[in-house]
Structures are given as C-alpha cells and as structure tokens.
Amino acid sequence: MTRKIRLGAFLPGGGQHIASWRHPDQPADGAVNFDFHVQLAREAERGLFDAYFLADGLATGGTSEGGPARIAGFEPVTLFAALATQTTHLGFIATASTTYEEPYNTARKFASLDLISGGRAGWNVVTTATEAAARNFNLDTQHPHAFRYARAAEHVEVVRKLWDSFEDDIFIRDKETGNFLDRTKLHFAHHKGAHFKVEGPLNVSRSPQGHPVIVQAGQSEDGRGLAAATAEVIFTAHQRLDTAQEFYRDIKARARGLGRDPDHILIMPGVSPFVGRTEDEAREKYDRLTSLILEEDGISLVKGLTGGTLDLTGADLDGPLPPVAPTEGMKSRQALIRQIADENGFTIRQLYQWVASARGHYTIVGSAAQVADMLEEWFTSEAADGFNILPPWLPTGLTDFVDLVIPELQRRGLFRTAYEGRTLRQNLGLPFPVNRYAAARSAAQAAE
Template identity: 50%
Template sequence: MSARQMKLGAFLMATGHHVAAWRHPQVPADAGLDFQHYRHLAQVAEAACFDTLFLADSVAAATGDSASQMARSDHFEPLTLLSALSVVTERIGLISTVTTSYNEPYHLARKFASLDHLSGGRAGWNLVTSDAAAEAGNFGRDEHIGHAERYSRAREFHQVVTGLWDSWSADAFVRDKASGQYYDPAGRRELNHVGEHFKVKGPLNVARSPQGRPVVVQAGSSEAGRELAARTADVIFTAQPSLAAAQAFYADLKNRAATFGRSADELKIMPGVFVVVGETQALAQAKFEAFQDLVQPEVGVALLGRMLGNFDLSGYPLDGPLPELPLTDSGQRSRQQLLSKLAEREQLNLAQLGRRIAGGRGHFSLIGTPAQIADQLQLWFQNGAADGFNVLVPHLPGGLEDFARQVVPELQRRGLFRTHYTGTTLREHLGLPEIDER
C-alpha cells in the first residue's frame, strides 16, 4: 500500500464537460435544474470515496450568436445546490466556484461558513477573478475589470474573507443559560479592515466553522494567478497539456509556496483530466467520437473564442487559421497561451481547434481502458506532476459512473487511492493541516 495517495475531485458540469453533451441520447438535457440528477452524481462520487465535488460557475448567461445552441444558460446557483447536497451526503467535500470580482467579502465569508457548518466541515471555495466578460453587465459595469485590478482585488478579498472566518475563537460561544452569557467577549475579534478595495468592520455573524476555515482552491496559472495561489491557496486546479508541462508547473508552485513560509504539503496541486473510459481503446474512442460528431462548428468556435479570452471569432473563416489575437485583459491569459500553442503545434484551423477542445477544453485528455487511464494517472502522480486530479467527464451521469466503477477500483488495487474515508472533513480528506485559530 502506497503511503501517499492521490486526491480526486468530481468536476460536475450539469450535462457534462463536452460542449455537445446535452445533445447525446444518454444525457438528460434539463440536468442543470434537476436536483435528483445532482443527488445521484454526489452519491456515486461519495460511494467511490472521491475527496470532493467541484462546481464551476458564471454569473452571466452564455452570449453570442451561438448561445442558443449551448447548454450553459440555466443551472443552479452552486452554493445553494451544495447546501442541498450536504443533506444527502455524509463525507464528500463540497467545493464551489465564486468570483471575487462581483461579490462582497462579507457575503461570501458568511455563506461558506454556513455551508461548512451545514456539512460538518466539508466546504471549499474555488476563488476565481471571473474570465467571462459578460458578467460585468449584470453588476453595473460597462466593461469587465482589467486583469491586474482583478488580481489586486482578489488578494485583498481573500485577506478579508479569511479574517472574517477568524472572527471567533472555537470556544467563544459558551451559551451559558445559568449565567446569561451567550458568548465570551474575549473570543470575539473585530476585523476593522480598511484597504484599497474594501472597508469591512466585522465580526462575522457565524461562529467559527468546523474546519476553522473552509478549504481555498484557486485555478489561476498566469504569473499573477500563480503568485496568489502560492500565497493563499490550499488546492490548485490547473490545466496542463502534458506530463512535462505539469511537472514544471508543480515544481514552480511548490517552490513559490516555500517563499511564503509554507511547506510543500500545504499546497495540493490537482490538474484537470478529461477522461473517456471503454472496455477497449477502440470502444473508448468510439464513445468519444459520438460526442465529437454532435459538435456544430460554430458552437466549437464560440467556445474557443470564450476560452481564448472573450473574443468574437464568428467573422473568421472556419477553415482558416487562428487569427493573431492581443493578450486578453478580460479572460484567462494562461488558457489563451495554452490554446494558441495547441493550434500552432498541431496545425489546426479554426473549426478543427474548436472541435479539438470541445471535450477537454485544453485539459489533459485520456481516452482508453481503465488500466490505460490508471497508468497515466499513476505516472503523473508518482513523477512530480500532481497530488491528485479534478476529473472531467464528457457526459453525466454516465461518464462519472464509468470512472467511479471502472477506474477507481483499478487505482485502489494499485494502492493509489483510498477504499474508505478515514476522516470527516475536507481538510482531513486532502491531508491539509488544521488552521491555527490564533
């Protein structure tokens, strides 16, 4: 049995991660607003001992000429959904994406502290700065916040949120009926934060949560994103196209963490991996191609433009090359670089590149048998590229069921993954240190 075991997150995206998943006959097209669908997914993942569920989010509906062809405009607000799922699960972690660009720290701190109490210590916050420019129009702005300002705001936002989570000592609420004292004033801490972006008095009106602080996840891979993650994150979700790229990213982030006085084990790096499982390589490939055949070229290009940094590519010929684009100030710079290099390396035209990313969206992709997939996950895990993986599947629920029932047992046979939960909180699952309340 390996002493070190990999971490697994189940990345749930309504109908699945493939842009055409909603059109597949095995996929419920209305899954985004079907709680029973999500209950089933959560229970499948928990039965397989996944560390956590992971929900993406955007606070804007899809935009552009192809928006009406994409299943991205009706889905639950993720914290509301995870609060409901906390009641029908017992051990699995519950991570939600929430942007720092279009929220206030007090609201966010209060909601995640509440989820941590509801779930018995299983909450996690995926801190993002928003890469969807369309969100700006829903919050009184004519244009999206620029890249540098988004990260400046995010750094301070995180500082305020963690300060609010530390508003109370663990034993502050004595609730002594005999004496009439509800809490010990010595355990109450006012934040009194005054900064460039926020002025927040505190304290939070939620007692210290079971984990002390919910787990903080970040997904930025740009220079600004790496610095923020190395300083503040417990977990990093990243898109890496190859073993070599993943190893370089892993080493860089672990080294950066050390410059902030953090040990390597305090930062768990979990690249995304897009997985299609089949009994044979040919069957897995055929399963994947069935989704690829459903990709409308204009939808693939619309997804591509969005992921390159909110560019409208509809005026360019589908059979032409990816046009030269300026460095995005509103989207993910790391993803723009990754996809541009992919187009150049594989000599893909616009339609081909859109189709190429329709499933994995730039993440490492594995299409094969359970043993073949486990081989690659083991290779990355044991060779300085990952502490675990955020698992993306083409369609739901089938793709998650395939991974849970075929790949997880293979990892367990190799001693790479747990066969039962030994802890009750998300921090315990991930092997993260407890938070010192002082």
C-alpha cells in the same frame, strides 16, 4: 501514511462536453435538474471522490462556457447546501467571485455551507474574467487583470479574518448563569485596505473546518502568486507532462519561499477521461460525442476560449486558427488554446472538436489501465498531487470512471478504499487552521 491521489469531480449538470446534452444517457435538462445533481453527488461519493466541484461565471456563457446546455444552471453555494444533506462524506467546492461579491457575504455563505455540511465546504476563489460578467455588475468593461488579482488577494485576506471572528471555544452557553459567550474571544477584523473596509465580526460562528478549504485555479504570473500565497488546492490545466511539472515545481517553490509547507498546497490538473473496457471502446465513445457537435457551437467555443473577440464569420473551418490579440480576460487559457492549436497543427474544426470535451484540460481516450497509467505517471513525477476529473458526459462518464478507473487506482495502492475523515480538510490531509487571535494570544503569553 502513503501519499494518495486526491480527486475532485467537476460535474456541471449540463455536462462538460459542449454536445453532451445530446447524448442519450444525459438528461437534456440536466443543468437545472436538482434530482440529477443529487444522483451525481451520490455517484461521486460512491467513487470516494474528495469533492464535487463547480465553476461559476456570473453571466450566461452560452457555448463559450460549455455548450447551450450550460447557458443556465444553479448558483453553486445554494445548490451545494442542498446536496450536502444528501451525502455524508463528499466535499463541495463552490466557485465565488472576489470581483463581484463582498467579503462579508462571501465569508458568510461559505461558513454556512461548512456548518450545514459538517465541515465539507471549499471555496474556489476566482476573479471572474469575462466582459459579460462586468456588464452585469455596473461596469462597461471589466477591471484590468492586475486590479482583479490585487482585489482578490485582499478579499481572501478579509474573508479569513472574518472566519476567525469567533475563537473555537468562545461559546460557554451556561443556562444556569446566563453566561453565553466569552466576549474576549469575539474579534473584530478592523480591516482597512485598498479595496475593502470591513469591521466585523462575522455573524456566522466558526465552522467545523475553521476555514473552508481555499481553492484556486490561477495560472498567470498574478494567478500563481495569489495561489502560492493563499491556496490549499490548485486546479490547473496542462496539455503536457513537462508544463505540468514546471507549474507544480514553481508553485511548491513559491510556497516554500513564503514560509508555507508545500505539502499543504495540493496541485490538481484537470483531466477529461473517455474510458472504455478497451481502448477501442473508449475511442467509440469519443467519436460518438464528437459527431454530436454542431458547427455553430464549435465556433462559439473557440471564440469564447480565445478571449471573446475572434470573428470567424466566413472563415475556413478546415484552415488554421488566425492570430488573436490577447484580452483582459483569462490570459492563461488564451495562451493554452493557442498552444493546442499550434503544437497539434489543428485546423479550427479539429481544435474545437478536441477542446469540446474540456476547454483546454487534458483529454485522454483509453482503457482503465491506460488512464490509470497516465494519472500514476503525473502523480509520481512531480506533476500532480491529484486530479480534477471532468467526465465528458453524465452520468455515464462519471460512472465509467468510478467503475473502471477507481478500482484500478485502488489495486495500485494509489487511491483510498474508504474516506479517512469527516471533513474535506481531513480527507485532503490539510491542517486545521489555528485561529489567528488565539495564536497571537498564545504567542504573547509565551513571551511574558
């Protein structure tokens, strides 16, 4: 089988670009409009995307999260359960926090989503990196970065144990004899760790995928370690081919070092595409959205992306970005924003105009062929197994990609022309996870 590009669609109903809600095409209430999300899901499925992806913050991000239109939205798992009924092949990758949720609850809701969708669920594992979120969960200040990542690793481990509570063939359900299940195939987690004590079993049965697909986006040293050990899909943000390649090779090497098959960790950088039938048309689309940015939203965005401590009151927006001390928030993103400002020699205004569309993800303005060229180059040169597409505004930014770029990728043999499987795991080419308890029994029997 020829290797194909994998595609996620990152589609917050409020739009990615901080001014997208002002665009005539996008419903101003998109963030809380369920019917609009149905439309987006169907459009992504028409484009044969692998999955619909949503981030999640556990606090009103305001403009730092993508503009005022994204101050309020849906809880992603609840939303995706509803959207799953409106689609048949599209996967759904929802973000949930290892810091502010309990593994038993996490395991349940994703197993339920997997059951409801017939095997199309993914969990984007995040540690949640804002002070605002901490203050919504009984804390005055958030836990240190290293603590969050240690808890995350254990949280994922407990969830995976719980997803193995029921072996695939546990249920007998013989009405005649009354024999419902084989109790030897029901397993307790008996987990006792530094952060969690969880007995199990889960009270949701093993779902069609066995385990929903594990997704991560960590880029710091701690983040890379967690991702290499546990992730099956990694979203990542890069501004340059060389740093993307460095990240790609590093993760694959780490995975190999941990005894994992590197083909079972898909690296998917984010790409924010302004696509036109010509480059000029794409440029017009970019300029139009840029012209809709309010200065206060731009300032707030830069503050949010640099860790939340920067005060730009009275600053010259046409001067350079001042130094900012790093915080316990999203460390890699803080460094990336600084890199964008420095390498491009951007003023504060130029910086917020550039990151307004995707907050540090790669932004490309071009014809369908130019966008496809970029995707092909990254895909064929060890920088990416696929991409998480962030259409700057909706639904048109997505429709443009589906109508213009997807056919170009298909012509080049780089993208599917029909879904390969029924589950997200099958479409992504990821293996079905063998139940750990069944595996242990097989191993024990083989050794006898």
